[in-house]
Amino acid sequence: MYDLKTYLKNKREQINKALDKLLPDSQDSRLISAMKYSLMAGGKRLRPILCLAASEAVGGQADEALPAACVLEFIHTYSLIHDDLPAMDNDDLRRGKPTCHKAFDESTAILAGDGLLTLAFEILSSSEFVNEKNAVKQLKVIYEISRAAGCCGMIEGQMRDISSENLSLSIKDLEKMHTLKTGALIEASVTCGALMGNGTKTDINSLKIYAKNIGLAFQVTDDILNIEGDPCIMGKAAGTDESRRKSTYPSIMGIDSSKEFAEKLVDNSLKALKNFDKKSDPLRAVSLYILNRKR
Amino acid sequence: MYDLKTYLKNKREQINKALDKLLPDSQDSRLISAMKYSLMAGGKRLRPILCLAASEAVGGQADEALPAACVLEFIHTYSLIHDDLPAMDNDDLRRGKPTCHKAFDESTAILAGDGLLTLAFEILSSSEFVNEKNAVKQLKVIYEISRAAGCCGMIEGQMRDISSENLSLSIKDLEKMHTLKTGALIEASVTCGALMGNGTKTDINSLKIYAKNIGLAFQVTDDILNIEGDPCIMGKAAGTDESRRKSTYPSIMGIDSSKEFAEKLVDNSLKALKNFDKKSDPLRAVSLYILNRKR
Numbered sequence: 205m206y207d208l209k210t211y212l213k214n215k216r217e218q219i220n221k222a223l224d225k226l227l228p229d230s231q232d233s234r235l236i237s238a239m240k241y242s243l244m245a246g247g248k249r250l251r252p253i254l255c256l257a258a259s260e261a262v263g264g265q266a267d268e269a270l271p272a273a274c275v276l277e278f279i280h281t282y283s284l285i286h287d288d289l290p291a292m293d294n295d296d297l298r299r300g301k302p303t304c305h306k307a308f309d310e311s312t313a314i315l316a317g318d319g320l321l322t323l324a325f326e327i328l329s330s331s332e333f334v335n336e337k338n339a340v341k342q343l344k345v346i347y348e349i350s351r352a353a354g355c356c357g358m359i360e361g362q363m364r365d366i367s368s369e370n371l372s373l374s375i376k377d378l379e380k381m382h383t384l385k386t387g388a389l390i391e392a393s394v395t396c397g398a399l400m401g402n403g404t405k406t407d408i409n410s411l412k413i414y415a416k417n418i419g420l421a422f423q424v425t426d427d428i429l430n431i432e433g434d435p436c437i438m439g440k441a442a443g444t445d446e447s448r449r450k451s452t453y454p455s456i457m458g459i460d461s462s463k464e465f466a467e468k469l470v471d472n473s474l475k476a477l478k479n480f481d482k483k484s485d486p487l488r489a490v491s492l493y494i495l496n497r498k499r
Numbered sequence: 500m501y502d503l504k505t506y507l508k509n510k511r512e513q514i515n516k517a518l519d520k521l522l523p524d525s526q527d528s529r530l531i532s533a534m535k536y537s538l539m540a541g542g543k544r545l546r547p548i549l550c551l552a553a554s555e556a557v558g559g560q561a562d563e564a565l566p567a568a569c570v571l572e573f574i575h576t577y578s579l580i581h582d583d584l585p586a587m588d589n590d591d592l593r594r595g596k597p598t599c600h601k602a603f604d605e606s607t608a609i610l611a612g613d614g615l616l617t618l619a620f621e622i623l624s625s626s627e628f629v630n631e632k633n634a635v636k637q638l639k640v641i642y643e644i645s646r647a648a649g650c651c652g653m654i655e656g657q658m659r660d661i662s663s664e665n666l667s668l669s670i671k672d673l674e675k676m677h678t679l680k681t682g683a684l685i686e687a688s689v690t691c692g693a694l695m696g697n698g699t700k701t702d703i704n705s706l707k708i709y710a711k712n713i714g715l716a717f718q719v720t721d722d723i724l725n726i727e728g729d730p731c732i733m734g735k736a737a738g739t740d741e742s743r744r745k746s747t748y749p750s751i752m753g754i755d756s757s758k759e760f761a762e763k764l765v766d767n768s769l770k771a772l773k774n775f776d777k778k779s780d781p782l783r784a785v786s787l788y789i790l791n792r793k794r
Binding site for chain 1: 523
């Protein structure tokens with residue numbers, strides 16, 4: 205049986221070290237302190253791990269994909285900071301700690317989010333990681349990430365999520381919202397990993413199918429955890445979807461069918477990897493981890 | 500005498516057409532409608548014009564610099580949307596129209612800003628404008644813009660601006676704040692224009708000095724207009740700096756010395772162009788325009 209726990213622990217350590225190194229010195233800057241506060245507040249590092257694991261799955265070096273992997277966490281963290289704002293989801297707690305606007309203030313939190321988003325592109329275009337040889341590949345990575353995170357991806361998803369509070373969504377609309385809000389960046393994570401690892405087009409297409417399925421599975425299990433999860437383990441409140449009258453998979457299809465749906469999605473993700481060898485075992489293990497996670 | 504009025508009018512038309520074309524279709528998206536609302540609400544288009552004029556000044560084609568020029572306006576507009584938010588400057592009026600959060604709502608405005616910022620990098624890395632030949636140049640442009648707009652540039656400047664309300668700043672701290680908040684992106688505008696126009700390092704260094712001086716001159720005249728300007732012409736309220744107890748050039752050095760300082764800065768900007776030929780006449784004219792502007 206594959207030892208995912210050790211793999212995740214090692215990758216998280218590698219990623220956390222790299223994230224810390226990529227941030228400018230925070231000594232004299234309230235802005236950078238706030239960016240660092242949210243970035244280093246824990247978190248599963250799912251997107252960077254997927255990026256590194258995808259790079260390894262296609263036979264690449266994990267190290268080469270590390271800057272892209274880190275940048276995905278910058279963008280994920282910025283989206284959490286902005287989503288938590290009083291004008292959005294108005295959350296006080298994230299990853300078990302006060303949200304950025306609670307620990308600092310609202311204007312600092314808005315700017316910290318902006319700062320993390322912009323720094324992502326500064327890193328991807330920095331001469332430290334770019335040379336004549338990999339310039340075209342690097343631009344493809346920038347395109348994948350900006351497209352997934354942007355107004356036809358994650359941001360549109362968040363807009364739809366906010367606009368649909370108190371509305372009863374159809375399964376189709378709910379799925380579209382999640383595909384945009386979380387699916388797009390998860391798909392970009394494996395795509396960028398595969399690009400950095402010099403994967404073929406066929407590899408990338410299979411990995412995209414893998415990502416689409418685990419992205420949605422992640423969301424379905426998120427909805428289930430919001431009902432059944434332990435707030436102490438999750439580091440955030442439970443039951444918030446119901447009190448906000450949000451459409452969720454359990455609210456539309458019931459909790460048992462939601463669990464079956466999550467299992468089916470994870471099964472599909474594993475099938476998408478059928479032509480990959482042992483190097484994609486971490487990706488396979490991540491699928492199962494998503495199904496059985498407690499937070 | 501150089502006919503700047505016609506030059507600006509033509510460039511603005513060219514830029515406005517290109518901006519509109521670069522936005523995704525807004526038909527079904529509240530998010531993109533809000534992005535479009537703020538982007539197309541008028542504005543001087545100073546940064547894109549500087550980018551195009553710098554490209555021409557070094558002998559480049561204005562067309563090649565057009566995507567970079569547009570992206571600078573995307574980023575400028577995003578920064579205005581976020582700066583106007585209730586948690587920041589809390590402004591109701593911008594370019595003579597309700598600010599984005601007034602015309603839409605706060606969460607839409609935050610996301611519209613995020614969307615414009617992210618779209619900037621999507622455009623710069625899009626295969627529509629990128630090929631094997633210009634990939635390295637394009638990455639340099641992305642780096643210049645993200646660095647200038649980021650947490651060691653514009654965003655840090657806005658953080659300092661907010662933090663310094665009700666404080667008496669020294670001239671040195673005031674200048675540093677403005678250099679970050681507006682100077683960095685203005686400098687990036689001419690640098691990116693010169694990069695796209697294949698300018699030499701010497702060209703770029705001279706243009707950076709030009710930009711530093713007009714950037715600061717722009718801020719000094721902004722402070723003067725906030726006291727002496729006509730709100731009807733400016734499209735925004737006057738006297739706001741004093742009521743917010745902001746440190747400004749007039750509040751520190753008096754209005755007459757501020758005017759002399761602006762003249763000196765514009766003079767320095769013209770000196771920086773002394774080795775450029777007639778092709779840099781638009782840049783020279785922009786310097787004088789900044790000194791004499793009414794809005």
